[in-house]
Amino acid sequence: MGIITILWEKWVEFRRDFYKITLAAMIAPLMYLVVFGMGIQTMSHGEPYLNFLIPGVVALTTMNGSFNAIAQNLNVQRLYEKAFDQVMISPTPLWQFIAGQIIGGSLRGLYAGGIILILTAPIETGLIFNGWSFFIMFLNGAVFSAIGVVVSFLAKNHADVPRFSNYIIMPMAYLCNTFFSTEKIPGILGDFVAVLPLSQTSQIIRGISAGGSANFAGIGILIGYLTIFTAGASWFIYKKKNL
């Protein structure tokens, strides 16, 4: 099965860069938690702000972990190392390559999010993280891995992926229900931000962590995004004449 081959390739990379990957996954989210959660002690909806913040930071960490694991790596393989040619030429069905990238990216996102959960475990917040939380983290990772595949195929040079990250991923990290509720963003912009995948993920994880059940409408939206971007990635790999 080609998916296993791609996961093996991701594992080789993970094993080699274990310390770098782990540290990179920890630093930014820890800073957010320390500065916004513990440094600036505030309350939100009658609870410590940290209770609002942790689910948001977990969501954005899975997003960053998955997107960065796929977009940059695939971009380098395609445009510079040309190692992507090896896959294109091989008999591995290309849909399996896409699926492998998405699953591999999700696992990297899940790993990054899991680290945050472990690091915040000693803080007595009373937040609940269960199987549904991990499923949502995985699904969020899958959405952003699929976006990462599309972005890497669209990139024309090495700088395009960081550029996309600056223009799209970073604003999402701050605005999508992570540090504050999207209800505070006025008008149509608020409605738009609220339906973005990271907003949905933050909302669902936060709901579960507060003792609620998973929001199936939100899960549906995430699956919708995953379908669209997976279809986009498949179109590129099967149909684009000059990949």
Place this chain on the structure above:
Amino acid sequence: MIETKNLTKTFDSFTAVDNLNLKIESGEFFGLLGPNGAGKTTTISLLSTLLLPTKGEILINGQPLTRNRPDLKRKISVITQEYSMRQDMNMDEIMEYQGRLYFMPKKEIRRRTEELLDFCDLLKFRKRTVRKLSGGMKRKLMVCRALLTDPEILLLDEPTAGMDALSRRQMWNLLRKLNGKNLTILLTTHYMEEAQSLCGRVALMDHGKLEEINTPSGLIDSLGKYTVDEMLPEETKSHYFHHRQEAIEFLSGLTGQAALRETTLEDVFVERAGRHLSPS
């Protein structure tokens, strides 16, 4: 058998390959020659589905080749002009990745890797990452990788570029041996002596178009087996003759510096394409 029918590839308004019609028989050693920008690499990229044609089709044993035909892709191995490998993987990992992509059993991957790395004198470097290999070693590793999967068709895009003379000769011997086992080989090269020594037939390409197909000796015969080089103050002018006696007579009539030699494939190409080839 590889067949291309009206194969065309355009990039915006530039036509890289223009209505290419080729038929390469099973077990043939076929050379694709041309100057820079002739369309050789684009043709290899089309044959390996890295690029999709703007028009026309590619048939492998009569079946249309697309990105969605793993059964046909299984038969093909490619050595690209650039080092297309993960820089941070070591040799063993590069080979295992290739084997896995071709669904080879793990035991078989290990056995073949050992055999091929040993044959190419790379065994002692197997744990070294690609980033730390010399150009020649990378090229050899690409050959090992391509042969790992036991292909029926081998596409080689300037496989000896950057190799020293000894490694090049070793590569030629290896390719001859493989062709002897009925492997179909399509080779692009800038080195005319390489094509002359290895290929059963060659095609001359220029500006994306097929100029001529023939055996190397057929091409040489069509120009004349003997060449007299006349050294003029600004250039060397070559004159071609079918018979040695004619060439000697012409030579004796010249007043300046001149030399008689056998015509090479490079002469043919220079005459056909109107420009001198140099390795790049």
